[in-house]
Amino acid sequence: MEYFIQQLVNGITLGSIYGLIAIGYTMVYGIIGMINFAHGDIFMIGAFVALISFIIFGLTGVALPIILLLVLLIAMLFTACYGWTVEKLAYKPLRGSFRLAPLISALGMSIVLQNYVQVSQGARVKPMQPLFSGGLEFFKNSEFIVTVSYLQIFIVVLTIILMGIFTYLITKTDLGRAQRACEQDRTMTALLGINVDRTISITFIIGSSLASVAGMMFVLYYGVIDFYIGFLAGIKAFTAAVLGGIGSLPGAMLGGLLIGLIETFWAGYVSLEYKDVAAFSVLIVVLIFFPTGFLGKPDIEKV
């Protein structure tokens, strides 16, 4: 039982990270109907920017909460620039062309970003000294002590805060309304005087910022990163988005949590080596029974 709770805590932490990345996938899919394959690499760049800023601020000796806030903002800003540029360079010229074109362009962009970071930052893994230590301990009397580290609390709380801001942004503001309108009908939205290109750019900026936060969490949580982390995290997050029903924002978060939990429990109870297999197998099984994911809208084809 204690072991189960421990895995649950770990799974929720991991799920928060996946969920934040998954939102980027699902938003982009919702608005322009493409798999933004480079999104995982945007997350990786976010992790690198966070790592670099942690090192720089680590030297200044400022208090930890201020460092965290600064790094968060810096990572979001710089990573958003990447998201924006990628969209302008590789996807915008392809709007309206046939379906596979943006996907291939995204694949190419993903290869470029990965190797660009490999060249500029080196191929070795980058370790980082842990910033957080300690945590809360539960079930002290039993054999297995459940530890909820402060870092895990930080990650989950930050995710909840971001989700709150994000939900407000999408449901209550003009920007969110424009975004949702573009999802439903781009031509009509443009006719009603909304700048569709700008809305799409902002979608990419929001998605990239959230991915960069996930990147920062990843650096803190695992303590090592390399240029390749974006690939696996990216496809798992995409799996999460599909699982929750692609295009649905609560679905992305739910899917992220599920993937995080499945992966942790599988690693904890079944086998560590095959934890990546678990996520994909579950995806296949779920898609057979819920072809549009858990919270996706059923897709009716009309002739």
Next chain:
Amino acid sequence: MGKQDIIKSLKDSLFTGLIALALFGPIVGLRTVSKGEGLFITPQWGVVFLLVGLCILGRFLININSARRTEFKIFSTLSSKFSSITEDKAKHFAITGILFAVVFPFLPFTDRYFMDVAIMILTYIMLGWGLNIVVGLAGLLDLGYVAFYAVGAYSYALIATTFGWSFWICLPLAGVFAAFFGILLGFPVLRLRGDYLAIVTLGFGEIIRIILINWYEVTNGPDGITGIPRPSFFGLPFKRSPDEGETSFHLFFNLEYSTMHRIIFLYYLILVLALITNYFTLKIRKLPVGRAWEALREDEIACKSLGVNPTNTKLTAFAIGAMFGGFAGSFFATRQAFISPESFTFIESAIIVAIVVLGGMGSQTGVVLASIFLIGITEMFRDLEQFRMIAFGGAMVLIMVFKPKGILANRKPTILMHGDKK
């Protein structure tokens, strides 16, 4: 061009520079280096300023150019040249290409390096043609094609090292195994729509790779399988000094021993395998099942209402595509004599899909051009080892941006009832 335009484009270029600074500043400018215990930062501002300068300059030139409405001359002429390749010309091109491929090993400038590159390009052409059945004809986006390539390579390697059977027995077996895996995967997932199918196949590719890494007892894990038998020339091995009672190739034909013999043989082997794939595809396009694939690609609902069973039709495409992937895989195994899971990563799938799509989906000639182009680019950058994948990815983006339908964009259904559609 007025003064205003220049000021406008200057402003725009400076904005580009600002963005470039934000992009390159942290990632290029602040290189993290591990020293002893910790991680330190080495600034590289020189490179950053160079890159930012290039971006500003490039943007400014593009602005001036587009103001004059000349646009990208090179690209438009190139693309119009390629677009003018019609079916007729493509046929001439194909015949010339095959003739060239046949005499290639004996051309005076052909050396070992050229042969190796040619074999690699032919392998990708074969994979591209195999995947073209799935993506180009049946319109199913398969991002895990490398899984079948891996299944083919591993089943060849395992059968050949365990039972010692010859290449010509193992090759069809490997194809059968790969086709079996194609059906195994295809059965549950082929009901899914395009993008879902893409991600599931991607997942399947990863599953196969992870299993290859972890299933030590059979696959020898990350260390891979070594000592895979080399193919022999219909029973005559390519050895300097053959074993007792054996005749080797150069003795039988009374030739000076040379390692090139084996390379040339491998070259012709893959050439023949690739041409078989091509021939098969061209023929099956005209059979009912091939027609059903193309019809499914164009309109699935119409197909269903006309009584075509989409699942079975897709399944055959998947299985046949997988089978050719398996053939290519066993060729790969016998050429390398060593395989490990590292050769079957997602990037391989991405390259093969890129070849099919960049070539122009469904176009057999396009696959050839795209393979030569993409593999050629990575080979040209070989000396700049680190930059070759950047060049590769960049080429993918550029081709898509300037030529979204691929180099040869003549995706036409093989038959049409009422003239041309659009």
